[in-house]
Amino acid sequence: MPCLQTLRINDIRTVTKTLNSVEFSLLILGSPIYSYWLKKSVLPLPHRPSRSASCRSGRIHAANASSSPQRRNSSMAKAFAVKLLVAAMAVAASSGAMAAGAQDLGKVEQAAPSQKLTVTVALHLRDRDAATRYLQEAHSPSSPNYHKFLSSAEFRARFAPSDATVARVSARLQAAGLGVKRIGSSLLQVSGPAASVQKAFGAEVHIFQNKAAAPGSAARYIAPVRASAPTVDMSDVQAVIGFDSRPHFRPHLRQLPSHLQPAVGKTSGSVTGGNAPGQWTVTDLARYYDITPLYNKGIHGQGSTIGIVTLASFTPSDAFQYWNQIGLKTDLNRLSVIDIDGGPGAPSDDGGSDETTLDVEQSGGIAPDAKIIVYQAPNTTQGFVDAFAQAIESNTADTLSVSWGEWEWFDQQSQAANPVNGQTTNVLQAYHDLFLQAALQGQTMFAAAGDAGAYDVNRAAPLPQYSKVLSVDSPANQQFITAAGATTVPATLTFHPNGQAMQVKIPQERAWGWDYLNGLCQALGKDPVACGTFPVGGGGGVSGFINRPFYQYWVPGMQNTPAGQQLVDNSQTPPQVIASVPANFKGRNVPDISMNGDPETGYVVYYTSSKTGFSVMSNNGGTSFVAPQLAGITALLNQSMGGRLGLLNFSLYSLLATGHAYHGHGHHGAPLRDITAGGNWGYDSHRGYDQATGVGAPDVANLDAALHRYFWF
Template sequence: MNERFIPLPGSDRASAPRIRTVGPVEAAAPVEATVVLRRRAEVPHDLIVGPETISQAELAQQYGADPADVDLVGEVLGRLGLRVIDADPASRRVTVSGTAEQMAAAFRTELSRVESPDPVGGAPVEHRHREGQLHVPAELDGVVVAVLGLDDRPQARPHLRHAHTEARRISYRPTELANVYHFPPGTDGSGQSLALIELGGGFRQQELETYFSSLGLPTPRVTAVSVGGARNHPGEDADDEVLLDIEVAGALAPGAEQQVYFAPNTDSGFVTAVSQAVHATPTPAALSISWGAAEESWTEQARMVFDEALADAAALGVTVCVAAGDDGSADGIDDGRPHTDFPASSPHALACGGTRLDADAATGEVRSERVWGGTDGGGATGGGVSTAFRLPIWQNAAGVPHNGSTGRGVPDVSGVADPATGYEVLINGRRSVIGGTSAVAPLWAALTCRLVQELGRPLGLLHPLLYAGVTPGHTSRGFREIIDGSNGAFQAGRGWNACTGLGVPDGTELLASLRELTHG
């Protein structure tokens, strides 16, 4: 068999940080990989930016993978000993299995076993590891656009911070923030589906019932969905993230049903979970993602197919809310330069930054609100200018700085995130105060569900509506701009800024603005 192989663009992978080599991968060890195929046709820009949406069947038929491509992949990789165990043409994913030896030969790479730090905390994680570029058989040139999962290193970290007791000044029940941010009265998200992505941890139903009962709310319907062998597994460090997300979203949109997708913390697991959530029935009104990592820690192919999954979301009418990060403008990289977090930096994600809030919880009156950063609570909101994605058209007039390039500006919107003015939640029986932009993504997802409920139609990609009329120094209707503070390399100021985006929501005004813009 004389297969000719060609490089797979964007597949080059750097070494994982601070690795310790454990040894080779056993030749006969079973390995699964996600092979992502080309679209039948590119999704039209007008469909992505809305306001019209497309059905799942139409998206699959017009812009999914061609079944002939699925068959070709099965045939070509089958000659190399790999087996197709699942195929989803709608999201263009084919799952293949084989031995480590067969996988390494099929994609011209070397696999080893290493240990590297767990971004969630705890002991180092042992995983498969590869470096350099992948290759595919020449017959699949242009057909296969990504191969994920051969290297199953931990890909992302949760964007949350615990309040230090000595630093905590004030905290809020999430229901009180609906008052502070003027969520539209008479709405609760009823009739809507809200999806959450989790890369570890779990929840217990009894704990949810205890928490929501303490808020005087009915417990929302929460369903766990297993992805890639992962499952709802309470008792892990990531429980904090899972419960923060569910409790914030459920307190602010108690009428919305939640689907919580538990996936392995790998590039393949993350992309698969998002694809499944976006293409689920019923289509969710909002998807909340509180995990991410600096753009540079992703392969170009993984960023590309993840971004394309978020473009699918926009076309289907799903608003994807993503935490912008908790490590300031450096995003945890110690090279002295600013960095943005992905997937928040995707132009198809509503990137959610963070503030420090001093408000009267009883009345909702805001005494002050500034950028989260440089305070005794620790951490700072992510934000800056992407080096991976170009400036999208809706940010053309927003005043995004040219940070050596004309990249997409992050974040788009904000909410309270400083743990010193954080969220009161229940975590494994303990009343806790947690902050981080992790909490802002479900806050905005919950607000989106309430807006969709009232408008009677999905919103999808909110950006063209939110940025309508924005110019340097002037924000949009429906926002209260944040003008004080810094996240490191960037300062707050009038209008859009790289710390808090357009600002924090005034939900009632935002509803009125969206109603006008969508001619509702």
């Protein structure tokens, strides 16, 4: 059973011992994630207790906080060394890039003498508690600061690291021979000769050549192999991101395998509205979720800008062809693309270009008059963070959507972080600060919650080699983003297992989980794992690392993390525990809201494949569709309200808490549809909030009316 405890690093030999025994769970170091109710709360430390260890509180206390500066600096250096090594291993686990065929070419400066290194350095916000308090005021109708969102300049002046702090850190780094550029309110881009960068941050980085690279992975990449004490004072720094260039984030798009393909008419080279589930366009979605009344009032997203944060490039003409084919008249200049960190390269099937394509088609199709900006970056943690930073710091997009992610534990470990006051912090805190800034600016963010049901990690670590673990996806686990879940809409599906017709009837909208296909799998002579149906479904569950946000604190239906959740590699003898999730942690519950995302009842995508050329693909699904669809809906609501919504979760949970979520007023019906059927393999849908569908699905016209009545005066 995991236990919440402070890990004190007393000897650097811990690193060697831990690496040899592959006991990753001993090295999960927490970072502060501030919430409204727990002002100094921090991420918990899952820890395998030894005979002398005992469970303490859920807080992580600064190790050696009262010790001498010399002892504290020594502890910090050791902790940094541990963190750096674990980071390399964790990214390898999440990406599968550390294959047996990977050849270590040696230090960067030796293998590629002219290569420079560029990293992103995250600094502490000035006052997170004050920022969080203002966020609540900006979303509380009774507050004089209600909807007084900040500009990026105002955020920087009030809550970002001071100019003096930035100058102090920059001077230290420049003295080490490095170039420094401020790329966000709390982010610096630091570059220089490979040897100088490694020395400054205490990282030894090698180049690897992967001769047996899997599709979507890197044939050549850099990764840290060992760490030492940084030579630059890191007291103002909370994270350093960019010592690993392996792709490891996954798009949350699902396509049907052939044996699960229902017998429906194949799509032709064109599609229109009025299609059967599985061949839906945004026109069908608009009818089902009651968006059409907004169109009838002339609301099409005018004046709004949608931002797509993605890790793959795409072919823009696909989106215009999709919109034109379904009868939408769009501005040819509505779409712009911004490459971050050099961009992700040419469109590629293996790289996830279909994900970016559908993000643009869906969001722009729902809000045909909205502008769209695509922020596309390399598939690395640094690329992801830098793309968010650009989208948020520029503050041009009113709503942002992201459909990429990974199990939150991988994100917890994915980058080396610098020691601060005896603790270490990581990329989760960088996300937290960026998304807090977005919410304070009124930007509404959506993240796909994942497509592996309640077992997010088991998409990257499948059964039976690995144990099943109730787990959630990052960045959908963050407090200041709306997590998009998925449902299955009513349909009658016909299959032909072994040549015999079989019908599967879905009488009502239900949580997406492919357990309703168990009968089909039995007819095929397969169990759910072999059949490919487990654990497929809408992502949902409880975070083991992000505290429950204040808007969820007293919501009925909230759960804590269950006990006994360990990721075990069963292929080892004896089986090896890779990671543990803390038990009974009061974490962030996801998703927040859901819509149709099941490929069986899903959508068509216009897509130019890098392998086969242009095609119209049917039966696509995943929470990847729901996040951009919600961004498009938000663009409509922004126009209707005459301004930005801000963090949508405040409105959703306020409607739930006040009893208005599932009840109409006057001639308007309920703004939310309570989904009470189905489940996502780990959690069942029921009345009210649940971890399979969140608060349910929107009735957009009624939601618009409810927002006007209860939140706009």
